[in-house]
Amino acid sequence: MDDNGKMDVLRSSTLFKNLSKEQILSIAPHFEPKKFVAGEVIFDDGSAQTDGMYVIAGGSIKIYKNLPGEEARQQAIAVLPAGSFFGEMALLDEETRSAGATALEDSELLYLSKESFDGIIGQNLELAHEILTRISKVMSKRLRDTNNLFREVVSWGYRARKEVRDLK
Numbered sequence: 001m002d003d004n005g006k007m008d009v010l011r012s013s014t015l016f017k018n019l020s021k022e023q024i025l026s027i028a029p030h031f032e033p034k035k036f037v038a039g040e041v042i043f044d045d046g047s048a049q050t051d052g053m054y055v056i057a058g059g060s061i062k063i064y065k066n067l068p069g070e071e072a073r074q075q076a077i078a079v080l081p082a083g084s085f086f087g088e089m090a091l092l093d094e095e096t097r098s099a100g101a102t103a104l105e106d107s108e109l110l111y112l113s114k115e116s117f118d119g120i121i122g123q124n125l126e127l128a129h130e131i132l133t134r135i136s137k138v139m140s141k142r143l144r145d146t147n148n149l150f151r152e153v154v155s156w157g158y159r160a161r162k163e164v165r166d167l168k
Contacts, residue, residue, distance in 0.1 A: 001033040001057065001108070009057040009110055015085045015134050016055075023127050027146035030116040031055070036103035043087070045074075045100035052113040056080055064100045079104065082125025088135050091117045 002011075006028040010016040016024060036042055036059075043049050045066040054061075063078040063086060077099060080086055086101055091114055121128040 001110075003028045005057075005160050006031050006033070006110060009051045009055060009083075013055045013085060014138070015088075015131070017068055019127070019130060019132065023124075023130070026124070026127070027120050030120055031110040031112050033057070034109050034111050036107050036109065038105045038107075042101040042103065043097050043111070045097060047085050047097040047100070050090040050094060050097060050114075052111055052117070053085060053091055054101070055085045055110040056111070057108040057110055058082050059109075060104045061086060061107060061109075062102045062104050064102065066100065074100070083137075088139070090114060092135070 003025075007024050009023075010019075010024050010028060010031070011021075016027070019027075042054065042061065045064065059082065061080045061084070061150075062076050063080060064074040064076050067073040067075055087097075089095070089098060091112075121131070
């Protein structure tokens, strides 16, 4: 994929759609195209591979959590279509991956390394503000969604315990 193709993908992505053409032009060369076949793991939940993030150019990606227990099980927490991004926490901290990502179909991604991201952020404060604000908004929404799901799960647990007690 050439820089024009990268620009088209970035311009249509949820993360970069509000950037100017000049801003997109300045960041496009920092993205590296990567292809994944259906079923291929991009990174695993808990992985120490925290060196960058991805924008989905084509295909779809399953985001999942590994579930504890004797059997290796995964729980899908999101399916992301083209234009979405994931792995952004790796740009902001150096913790292990908080979830895993697998290609659901043959997919083409644009990869942005932490090193490139730091270079972009250091070059232009206005651009840094735009990108970091958008990442913050998306992360905030994802956290709110997780909190709502947690509340539902806890509520189900309370109801189940009450029903068990009522059976006794």
